Amino acid sequence: MVTRIGNNAENILVGSSRADTIYGYDPQSTSAPTIAATAITSGLNSPLYLTIPPGDPNRLFVVEKGGLVKIHNAATGQTLATPFLDVSNQVATSGEQGLLGLAFAPDYATSRKFYVYLSNTAGDTEIREYQTLASDPSRADAASMRRITTIDYPSTTTNHRGGWIGFGPDGYLYAATGDGAVRANAQSLNQLGKILRLDVNADAFPNDAGRNYAAPADNPASIAGISGSAAGTGIFAAGLRNPWRASFDRQTGELYIGDVGEGTFEEINLGRAGANYGWSLTEGPFNSSSFPNFTNPIHSYGRASGQAVTGGYVYRGPEEAFQGQYFFSDFSTSRIWTLQPANGSRLLADYTDQTAVAGGPINSVPSLGEDASGNLYIVDIGGKIFRLDLTSGGAADPAADAGDDLRGGGGNDTIDGGGGRDTLRGENGSDRLEGGAGADRLLGGNGFDFAVYSDSPQRVVVDLSRITQSGGEAAGDRFSSIEGVFGSAFNDIIRGSNGNDAVNAGAGNDSVSGRAGNDRLSGNAGDDWINGGPGRDTMSGGSGVDTVSYAGFAAGVTVDLGRSLQRGPGALGDVLSGFENIAGSSHNDVLIGDALANLLSGGAGHDRLSGRTGNDVLRGGAGNDQMRGQAGADILEGGAGRDLFRWRSVAESRADSADLVLDFRRSAGDRFDLAQIDANTTRGGSQTFAFVGTDAFTAAGQVRYAVQGAETHVLLNVDGDLEAEGMIRLNGVFTIRAGDFML
Incomplete structure (x- = not known):
């Protein structure tokens, strides 16, 4: 095997008759890390925040200032037309008020509970609990609303409302409140200018319908520098002006707080129980000997860099080079920074100029977001969401390469064009052609040849029945005699031809269709959608x-x-x-x-x-x-x-694991078939059921129904003990009739 290496100029490299590896650039050269910011949705109305339910791989929940929560499906690229939650007639939106925060319970998958932070029409802050509809996880149940607490704010101002809530690794709900533009609040034991820590699964105020929480027993009993007992107040930390956005490092559990300054410094603080961050007596870094009770920020910056910090997230996504770096921004300048731990301190890096924006520009960042895989997003208050795709530095920079003419010759070759408008010719053999950045020509030649997009920094859209491709590193590429595709680590769309194709979609939530032919299609990692089309296809979903x-x-x-x-x-x-x-x-x-x-x-x-x-x-x-x-x-x-x-047996829908029928409609002719169930196991043969309406059981072989809340339960007794061995849950309240069954 021969390895041929070019440089960043234009190269003509020709392989041998053996299996060669050909680079149109020098893979040993170095490059700086880069970020690609791609708009994934637009048309939102003053979006302020983005979050996800625990472990949800696809859905991004976007909070709009005016009182709507919308769901954007990252896999399909669609934003649902019907809002997840609509409290638009219940929120004040002047100044810095509005629907400001959203958090999902750690056990959301089973409890369906989530929490919002909003300014009510009186101008006070409410933290509310809701549940989703049992029948539709994309809709909130408005009737399930339970008020966790109301925090009184001064009626003379509409600013400094804070707005972030989130669950810590300890299972408690944390909330960041602003000082209401009253400086003294931050150094008092009221709940303004604070980080609160609340147990929303307990109730220390059983006689108060407006307060449904308890202060955890291990909350700090006192706050540094503030006299009096903090016990029972829910206060975790104090001395904050307007802690607009905060987050927990999903790996270490550390709490990062972005606190908006007044006229001198913006702050990033590390959350500590009982800490006092000094506002309004300090702003930015200070001499600890002068203020021994206060905690210094871990980072601050002056007004030349920005005027309203937007706290972000510690990166725990798939790109190794960025691991542990804290990403944050500024509402006024939209800069993108990171803090990287180094020898006991934190080094600041400004990635604004290294960020390539597609579908932008990015203006006024009220929040960053994080998905289940640790990927990061930027919320633009102008109505867009941008996905950040990170690329490590330190390795080669193929994008800096000029256009090359690379020829494989005979053998099964691997050809990498790097940057520039390259021509990759596989010629004889089964070859792997990776054009890299730039609009490339991939000419497979004889044999079964692959186009490779494993290193694309964005998703690719590839159609083997077309000549010209799009998306990521595939943008502008032109194909001839290409039979297979290796996808990127993102949410690719890959379509085959009417021949025998092969696709390995790579990581990401991919959409793969083979069309006609006997295809080999693999989704690999991620939640994939695969359609083989006509023919005898071999299809593998992979993980996810x-x-x-x-x-x-x-x-x-x-x-x-x-x-x-x-x-x-x-x-x-x-x-x-x-x-x-x-x-x-x-x-x-x-x-x-x-x-x-x-x-x-x-x-x-x-x-x-x-x-x-x-x-x-x-x-x-x-x-x-x-x-x-x-x-x-x-x-x-x-x-x-x-x-x-x-159903053919009561074991198929037991009382403790009952099936749920979502949409029984008698008017459409829907029926329940129980005819295959032996209704009386105490007798030989197979017996049929008798319908007794809402009457109690008197013998084996009876079916009855009962209404329980918003459900109707069909109950089956097969052994004569007068208890239900089988149960079928119906969504909705019905008057069940004998004619609804096949008995």
């Missing part, structure tokens, strides 16, 4: 929660996640692995899950869905569908049409 899709097929399909080799119509010959979800066609499909928690979506057509074990979600879509969750606590949603919900 992945969906195999048969949307667009000309006829119905039979797909069984419990087997690798598919034998049913439509999917015959496909080989599946690593998938949790199935999306069917618009025809009559049979979709079967496996032992995992599956999402089976039938789409249009008269579909039959069966979940097997696991807590599954079955969505029939349009058409007259039949669905059976089998074991596990399943969610069944028939959709439009006359749907049949089926």
